[in-house]
Amino acid sequence: MLVNGIWQENWQPVQAKDDEGRFIRQTSTFRHWITPDGTPGPTGRGGFKAEPGRYHLYVAYICPWASRVLMARRLKGLEALIGVTVVNPRLTDQGWQFGGFPGADEDPHHGARYLHELYTRADPEVCGRATVPVLWDTHTDTLVNNESADILRMLNGAFSHLVDRGPDLYPDHLAAEIDALNNVIYTELNNGVYQAGFASSQPAYEEAYGKVFARLDALEARLGDGRSYLFGEALTESDIRLFVTLVRFDAAYHGLFKCNRNTLSDMPALHAYLHRLLALEGIAETVNLEHIKAGYYSIKALNPTGIVPVGPAAL
Numbered sequence: 001m002l003v004n005g006i007w008q009e010n011w012q013p014v015q016a017k018d019d020e021g022r023f024i025r026q027t028s029t030f031r032h033w034i035t036p037d038g039t040p041g042p043t044g045r046g047g048f049k050a051e052p053g054r055y056h057l058y059v060a061y062i063c064p065w066a067s068r069v070l071m072a073r074r075l076k077g078l079e080a081l082i083g084v085t086v087v088n089p090r091l092t093d094q095g096w097q098f099g100g101f102p103g104a105d106e107d108p109h110h111g112a113r114y115l116h117e118l119y120t121r122a123d124p125e126v127c128g129r130a131t132v133p134v135l136w137d138t139h140t141d142t143l144v145n146n147e148s149a150d151i152l153r154m155l156n157g158a159f160s161h162l163v164d165r166g167p168d169l170y171p172d173h174l175a176a177e178i179d180a181l182n183n184v185i186y187t188e189l190n191n192g193v194y195q196a197g198f199a200s201s202q203p204a205y206e207e208a209y210g211k212v213f214a215r216l217d218a219l220e221a222r223l224g225d226g227r228s229y230l231f232g233e234a235l236t237e238s239d240i241r242l243f244v245t246l247v248r249f250d251a252a253y254h255g256l257f258k259c260n261r262n263t264l265s266d267m268p269a270l271h272a273y274l275h276r277l278l279a280l281e282g283i284a285e286t287v288n289l290e291h292i293k294a295g296y297y298s299i300k301a302l303n304p305t306g307i308v309p310v311g312p313a314a315l
């Protein structure tokens with residue numbers, strides 16, 4: 001991680017813990033918003049007008065937070081407006097690295113070797129982890145936002161005057177319900193699986209495991225009434241947020257994170273829902289299982305041999 005702009009060599013993939021051994025996720029540092037006219041968004045400063053070709057996303061296919069942004073870019077038809085660079089799925093002791101793995105890109109804008117170089121370019125005194133996704137402004141050469149929840153939301157609306165495609169992922173009449181469900185999905189699933197995987201005590205692991213499967217059971221029942229998506233027939237942000245965890249479940253969380261009461265393929269409604277989303281145009285291309293497995297199973301603290309499982313044979 002970075003402390004006052006200096007990369008710390010003793011970087012640890014296992015993140016902060018509370019007193020009972022529960023994993024704690026850090027908060028994001030850059031919180032500016034792209035808006036249609038460049039006026040400030042809900043946080044940060046203004047000056048980031050939606051313009052074709054101006055912004056660039058740095059992502060990792062392994063990362064569920066980055067994947068939700070990739071999905072929104074595809075669903076909203078923004079591929080021609082916003083470029084993407086995929087980092088190497090294996091975290092190094094310098095954090096995310098460019099190139100060096102099939103399907104991993106070089107940095108097209110700065111020729112950086114590591115993602116943390118972009119963070120210090122944006123702020124020479126930056127402190128914190130150099131996480132993906134990164135939303136970069138090529139005009140002012142700075143980091144706009146590194147919080148995927150913000151990026152997901154801004155991609156829904158900020159470019160609509162340039163490209164008006166795809167579902168409204170955050171319609172006004174569902175906003176409060178989406179926020180509430182997002183919160184539950186984040187706490188109990190998106191982050192819940194990490195809390196199981198990175199727990200450093202038996203009780204912390206069991207607590208997280210219990211939350212994960214209780215929520216999966218509740219969602220299995222919710223989707224079992226025949227609806228296509230979480231809120232009926234309209235695809236929303238909440239579906240994107242749920243999908244990114246479901247699609248990694250059997251390949252990474254079931255084994256590596258010990259979320260192993262059952263596989264997702266054992267839950268018929270959730271499994272059908274996963275495949276319904278995967279079948280949406282362009283969505284399967286936002287998922288790279290080789291990167292997902294290589295990335296998760298390269299976490300030495302959880303898998304010291306680095307052996308990557310061959311399966312699952314199918315999702």
Ligand SMILES: N[C@@H](CCC(=O)N[C@@H](CS)C(=O)NCC(=O)O)C(=O)O
Pocket residue numbers: 026027028062063064065066095129130131132133146147148149
């Ligand atoms: N709040 C961030 C979290 C992103 C995040 O934790 N990304 C992970 C990959 S899944 C990362 O880049 N980790 C590198 C690190 O923690 O140093 C978001 O949702 O955008």
